[in-house]
Structure formats: C-alpha cells, structure tokens
Amino acid sequence: MSFTELAGRHLDLVTAPFTLPKSRILVFRDEDAADGTLRVHTSEYERWLEDCRVLDGLAVLDAAGAVLPVTDVLPYRIAFGDDVSLTFDGPGALSVGVPDFGSDAGHAGVSGGTAGVADASSEAGLGLRVRLTHPDGRVQEHPLGAGLRIEVAADRTATVSPGDHAAALAACAAQWDAWFAKCPVVRDDLQQMAAFCWWVLGANIVSLPALGDARGVVPSKIGYVGVWQWDAYFIAVGLRHGDPELAREQLEIAFRFPGADGQLPDVVHELGVLASSDDLPEGDRAKLRRTGSAVADPTAPVPLTKPPLAAWALRKVLEAEDAPEWARAQLATVIRSQDWWFAGSDLDGDGMPEYGHPYSSGLDDSPIFDGPIPTAAPDLGAYLVRQDREIADLLSRYEPAAATGRFSERAERTEQLLHDMWDAQAGRFLAFGDGQRIDSDTVVGLMPLLTGTLPDDIRDVLRAAVDDSARFALEWGLPTVAASDPDFSPERMWRGPIWINTSALVAEGLEASGYAERARQLREQTVRLVVHGGGPHEYYNPRTGFKAERATTAFGWSAALFLDLAVTLSRD
Incomplete structure (x- = not known):
C-alpha cells in the first residue's frame, strides 16, 4: 500500500x-x-x-x-x-x-x-x-x-x-x-503512522510572502499559524529525515530576526515577530495585567523567547546533510543568542539565567510558574550547558581556528550552578521562583540528564524516578508532572499530560547519561502512545493514552518527533 x-x-x-x-x-x-x-x-x-x-x-x-x-x-x-x-x-x-x-x-x-x-x-x-x-x-x-x-x-x-x-x-x-516520495521508510509496525505524520508536516506548510515566500511548517493550521522558535527546532529534527532543505529553512526562519542584543523571538509570523510582552495582542496583555504579576505587566516589557535548543537542532539537521557554509552563518546567530541568555536573562545576577516569563519556557502552564517570576529552572540550566558544549563542538568542526574555551568553561560553571539546584533529601532538582523554592515534581527536574555529566549518585536517582510507577513510569508514558504530585492533572496543559517533545528529550538524556536501553524503552513507549492515540496530537492524557480534550490535533512537533523516534528505533 x-x-x-x-x-x-x-x-x-x-x-x-x-x-x-x-x-x-x-x-x-x-x-x-x-x-x-x-x-x-x-x-x-x-x-x-x-x-x-x-x-x-x-x-x-x-x-x-x-x-x-x-x-x-x-x-x-x-x-x-x-x-x-x-x-x-x-x-x-x-x-x-x-x-x-x-x-x-x-x-x-x-x-x-x-x-x-x-x-x-x-x-x-x-x-x-x-x-x-x-x-x-x-x-x-x-x-x-x-x-x-x-x-x-x-x-x-x-x-x-x-x-x-x-x-x-x-x-x-x-x-x-x-x-x-520523501517520506522516511521505517519499521513495518510504524510505517502507517509515519506516513500520516509526514502528511501532517506537509499539510502544515504555509507560505510566508513577507519573508520572500518562505515555507514555514507551523505547529498546526488550526490555531497555531506561525513559526514558534521551539517548534521550529523539533519540526526540523523530524523533517531532516526526508527533506533536509526544508528542515534548514525552519531554522533559518527561527534565526532570521535576532534582536540587537542577540535574543531570538518567540514567534515569527506573517505580521512580524513576537519578541516581548509589548508584542502581545491586547487581549493577552489584559490577561497578564489581571494576574497581578509585576514582571508580566505590559508597562514593563519582558523578553519572550524559547528555550536554548538551537545548537542541538542545528547539529541534528547537519547530521542528515552537511552544509558547511550554511552552518557557519547559522552558528554565528546561535552564539549571539546563547550569550544573550547570560547577559540579558540572568535577572538576579547569580550566573544562572532565569525564565523572565512562562512563555519563554515553552511550558507555559507548568506549576513551576505558580510561584513568583522570574523562575530559575533545572531544564533551562541543562539546555544552557548542552548548548555551550554543542557550540564548542560545532565550532571545532566548522571554524577550526576559532577559540572554544569560553563555551566549555561557561558550561562547567553553569553545570555547577545547576548542581546547586539539587535537593538530595527530596531526590530531585528544584525550580526557584524569584529565589523561593518550588516543590512541584515536574519533568523539568529530569532534563539535567541531557548534560550527560551528572554525578553518578544524582544520575541514578533520576533514572529511578523515570522508573517509579508512582511518579513518572505511567502505562502510556512520561507525564509532565509526577502522578504523585498534588499539582498533577491528566488533562491540564503541562500539568500532567504527556508531550512528545519532553518524552523525546528525556529519552535523549537517558542515553547521554549511560542508560541506552532505558532510553530505547521510553522511545518505544512514546511511539506506541502516538499509534494508540490515533495520531500526533498536541498532548495526551497519561491515564488513557488518548488525546487530551483540549489538545490540538495534527500537531507539528509531535509528528516530527514521532518520525525521528521511528527512524531511530528502525535503525536499532
């Protein structure tokens, strides 16, 4: 067929x-x-x-x-x-x-x-x-x-x-x-869903005439018609297996409008960009005013961006099809963005950048933002460590004369600050809202596995958390809030449902930390969820394995990461 x-x-x-x-x-x-x-x-x-x-x-x-x-x-x-x-x-x-x-x-x-x-x-x-x-x-x-x-x-x-x-x-x-004709060929049991996910990526292409008729693969033509920075990274990672040129185009769009200080915008869309709270529609600004958050008040603009996974995505896209000249051009933008995080988003000056707004985390409704903002979070620390190391590796490959020491050294300093967020008694990494401890047990506490260099005792405790059926080892996959946590809700966005991107990142973290077989099992569980759930939805109820009631369907990064996981598993 x-x-x-x-x-x-x-x-x-x-x-x-x-x-x-x-x-x-x-x-x-x-x-x-x-x-x-x-x-x-x-x-x-x-x-x-x-x-x-x-x-x-x-x-x-x-x-x-x-x-x-x-x-x-x-x-x-x-x-x-x-x-x-x-x-x-x-x-x-x-x-x-x-x-x-x-x-x-x-x-x-x-x-x-x-x-x-x-x-x-x-x-x-x-x-x-x-x-x-x-x-x-x-x-x-x-x-x-x-x-x-x-x-x-x-x-x-x-x-x-x-x-x-x-x-x-x-x-x-x-x-x-x-x-x-470009659809990736994968294992027989995954091929039907892979074909549908490839359709989703094609169906979600929109023309952006203001950008020279660029082809943006949007998260969904149902309500999400723009190129969100984080989505562009995940979508590019899936597209690379069949259309590396289109994958590169997604990164080009995401990197196209850095601020003068290097900050990348949250969204690039047909009317411009979303890069600060000043760019939000009036309805959103009114909602933020009602929250009473001084940081989110539109009279005090806050940068809006997405987590620093740019170098991670760049490296993966280049693995599929090398493009040295293009890589050097994009790498310059990624470096400026990484520097912005430390210069422009370390709001308390302690060396560890924070999320100045929930939107910048990609996990807008996570309970880690129930406390005061800005929020220092272990996922951000892990992404920054990983990105500095990715930058050093990419520079060594594409700019061999460039000095890489400052990136490696900054990664070491950031990882030490990340370790300070570890609570041995609680057995997890904690987030801090404006310096106040946040006890919610969420998937962001597992992201430090991505560094691949955690101390053995911490690494093993995180592996145990992934295996704990009372917390993260649910039948259909990895919830975004531990099932044992009071904040857990199987239907509320980022407060319990399974998201394909966080599951894929934790699987990569397990592999980077030496748990290759456990990573494979989580990947198998994640693709099984998409097949069981009937397609690449925005997020899934972790109790039933089906689409959460308010989730969008035919969702871009879920389709792209299903393809990436399916290709990876088909090679094993």
Missing part, C-alpha cells in the same frame, strides 16, 4: 482537515453530520476557526436533490458518492468535478499517473449541483457541468467559476506524490 493511502486512513476531516502544502484553506466535516456537507475555513495567525469562515456548507447534490455522502478521503481528493470529487486548484482555490474513478485507483500510489481522468461533462455528472452556504446566510446552487472552481479571496469570500477539474486533480495529486 502506498504512503498516500496509508496517510489517507487517518484523514477523517475532523481531527485532520483536507488541505494542501502552502495553502491557507482548510476543509472539515462536522463530526456528527449525517450527510456529506463540508465546511471551509482559512488558517490565520491569532484567529480561531470560527473567525475564519469561508463557507458554512459545501455539499454535492444528486439529480433528486439529496446530499451525496463523503465516501473516501485521500490527501489529494475527497470523494462524494461514486463519481464526484473535491480537490485543490492551486493553493487559493478548490475544484469540484467528476473524474473517472475506474482509473483513479491507479493514482493512489506515490508515483501513480493521471491517465484516465474523464471529462466531467460525462453522463455521470448530469443533474449534479453544488450547494454553497455562505457565513452571511446566502445559499447558492451551481450546476456541476464540466467542473467548478471555488476561489477564496483574502477577505474570505468565495467566488465560483467554471474550472478544469481533471487538470486540478492531476496537479494536486502530483504535488502530494512528490511530498510522499
């Missing part, structure tokens, strides 16, 4: 909409709909789907006026009844028509052709109509004829004109064929 068909098994038009790489159009069906009526939305930065309605209804009617049901979905078309299909006609339009389904089966493969697509004016199309329901309540019906093209304008209005459905179907199928 082709990768196209494998991915199609998951395209339910509810958790996985019909879309096209670089398009902003999304097609859904109502989960409880009794017929084949679809909805059409656009995908926009900081706008919910309800605010981006194009058509509240798109239905194909037979000669008697009955709505044809959706009978099949593949990445390049939605089938209605026996004869009609919907496809894309370029990134800004949809096409409805009647192909020759007898020959269409030959196009289900990665390299299938388009021979046999019939003229939509054939007998099968007689009497068919397309009914469009607009958000303002207008209802229009159009004879199907030789095919209809539905163009979506920037203001979300839909314009209907005659179209060449056969050509549109062929072009859309060819585009997806080219994408699936």
